[in-house]
Amino acid sequence: MPDNFEGFIRQHRNEFEEEGPSPRVWSALEQELTGRRKGKVISLLQKNWFKAAVIAVLLANAGALFYFTKHRQPQQQELAVLAPDIQEAGVYYTSRINEKLQLIDAYPDSALGLDSAARKELELRNDTYKALEKELKNNPGNERIRAAMVRYYQLKLDLLDKILEELHDKHVAPGQTKKHYEAEI
Amino acid sequence: MKASATNLNQTPLAAHIVERCKKGDVRAFRELYEAYSAAMYNICLRMTNNVNDAEDTLQEAFIQVHKSIHKLEREASISAWIKRIVVNHCLNTLRKKKVYFEEVDEVEVLAEEGIDEAQFTWTVAAVKSAIHGLPQGYRTVLNLYLFEEYSHREIAEMLGITESTVKTQYMRAKEKVRQIVKQQNVTR
Numbered sequence: 001m002p003d004n005f006e007g008f009i010r011q012h013r014n015e016f017e018e019e020g021p022s023p024r025v026w027s028a029l030e031q032e033l034t035g036r037r038k039g040k041v042i043s044l045l046q047k048n049w050f051k052a053a054v055i056a057v058l059l060a061n062a063g064a065l066f067y068f069t070k071h072r073q074p075q076q077q078e079l080a081v082l083a084p085d086i087q088e089a090g091v092y093y094t095s096r097i098n099e100k101l102q103l104i105d106a107y108p109d110s111a112l113g114l115d116s117a118a119r120k121e122l123e124l125r126n127d128t129y130k131a132l133e134k135e136l137k138n139n140p141g142n143e144r145i146r147a148a149m150v151r152y153y154q155l156k157l158d159l160l161d162k163i164l165e166e167l168h169d170k171h172v173a174p175g176q177t178k179k180h181y182e183a184e185i
Numbered sequence: 186m187k188a189s190a191t192n193l194n195q196t197p198l199a200a201h202i203v204e205r206c207k208k209g210d211v212r213a214f215r216e217l218y219e220a221y222s223a224a225m226y227n228i229c230l231r232m233t234n235n236v237n238d239a240e241d242t243l244q245e246a247f248i249q250v251h252k253s254i255h256k257l258e259r260e261a262s263i264s265a266w267i268k269r270i271v272v273n274h275c276l277n278t279l280r281k282k283k284v285y286f287e288e289v290d291e292v293e294v295l296a297e298e299g300i301d302e303a304q305f306t307w308t309v310a311a312v313k314s315a316i317h318g319l320p321q322g323y324r325t326v327l328n329l330y331l332f333e334e335y336s337h338r339e340i341a342e343m344l345g346i347t348e349s350t351v352k353t354q355y356m357r358a359k360e361k362v363r364q365i366v367k368q369q370n371v372t373r
Contacts (some may be wrong), residue, residue, distance in 0.1 A: 003357055009331055014333065015309045018230060020223030025240050025264065033211055039214045128328055131201050144196050148220075155219055 082140035086149055093153035100160040109169055199263055206254050222265065225271045231328045232275035233319060246274040271332065276343060277322065305363075305370055315365035323358035330355050349369060 007014070131153055135145045205213030222243065229239035229246075249270050257266055316324060329340045330351075337355070341348040 004305065004307065005312075005363060006331065008312065012309050016313065017224070017227050021226040021240050021243055024217065025222070025226075025244050026218060029244050030211065030215070032244070033214065034206055034233075035250055131198055135196070135198055142196075145198060148196070148198050151219065152216075155216065 054095065083146065086136065086140075086146055089150050089153065093150075093157060097153070097156055097160060100157070100164060103164055119164060149151070190227075200259060201211075203254065203257060203263065207257075208253070214251060216227070217250075221267050222247070224264075225267060228268065228271050228316050228333060229275055231316075231332055232272070232325065234279055234324065235319070236242050238278055242278045243271070246271040249274065266319075268333070272329070272343065278327075279325065305366060307366065311369050313364065315362040318365060319358055319361055323354055323361060325352055326354040327358040328363070 129152065132145070132149050135142070136149055139145055187311065203214050206217055225246065226239060226243050229242045232238065233239045233242055246267075248269055253270070257263065280351050291304050319327065324345070326340060329335045329343070330337065335343070337351045341351045344351070
């Protein structure tokens with residue numbers, strides 16, 4: 001006898017999935033993970049993770065011409081042929097990311113903090129990005145890599161949103177410029 | 186398994202992220218978490234039947250993932266490895282709530298007379314609701330078999346009961362779901 005119940009579940013398996021966990025899970029997890037560490041660099045990250053991240057992103061921004069034009073342009077051209085949809089996603093996310101970087105850039109350095117961990121963070125992210133691009137070029141049809149590439153952009157965007165949120169909460173209301181902020185202090 | 190849980194599985198990128206995690210890179214661990222947390226949270230939600238327990242269990246499970254990731258072998262399936270840790274934590278959560286998985290007599294579970302599935306209007310919401318209302322033991326077995334795709338033998342090992350008990354519990358759980366959905370069809 002055919003089992004309609006099991007068949008129904010298998011047929012609609014994905015519809016049974018709900019949204020992921022709330023952000024509080026990662027926040028608690030991150031606190032737990034970083035709190036357990038004793039290293040100086042990690043301690044700095046624990047206290048000022050968002051500042052470190054901001055600096056990492058700012059450094060990325062400073063190197064944007066190098067990264068997104070000199071190096072990435074030829075790759076974009078290649079990707080445009082190999083994976084046009086990913087190329088399109090890349091243009092979209094790069095634009096949004098740059099908008100947020102500009103907002104963050106309006107804050108003075110004193111509001112952001114600076115430590116060696118930031119540079120390390122930056123290096124690691126670059127490694128990931130390069131690894132992704134390399135894999136994508138070698139396997140342009142691989143859905144998992146394509147999805148991971150998009151996910152990478154999304155994560156970066158999420159991170160920038162979080163940084164901006166922290167900066168706005170702690171320092172200045174959204175919409176105010178660096179000049180306004182400096183006038184206040 | 187939902188695609189989100191397998192995006193990174195057994196790719197060179199996944200190996201790269203895992204290697205960074207092994208070196209203590211919290212950012213890499215976040216990437217791992219982002220890739221798998223949604224699918225793993227759904228397991229927790231199905232197993233614990235409760236949002237707060239699901240989130241707490243997910244958090245505990247990922248702490249375990251972080252602690253144990255150095256043991257993960259290069260060729261192993263990351264998603265299967267994480268999933269097993271998550272399921273074990275779910276079972277621990279249930280045990281803390283005094284949910285016990287006991288042997289039952291092996292009896293044939295017959296489909297209730299008059300249940301003609303062809304006449305049913307099956308909907309995801311109705312089935313979810315029916316599963317949500319199952320006794321915890323039934324729900325656990327049904328979830329592990331149907332949604333998490335473990336074999337009867339694997340489930341028996343996890344729960345510390347015999348394979349025949351797992352089969353019986355599963356059949357009973359299915360019948361219960363059918364009855365509830367049927368009732369929902371009747372009262373509609």
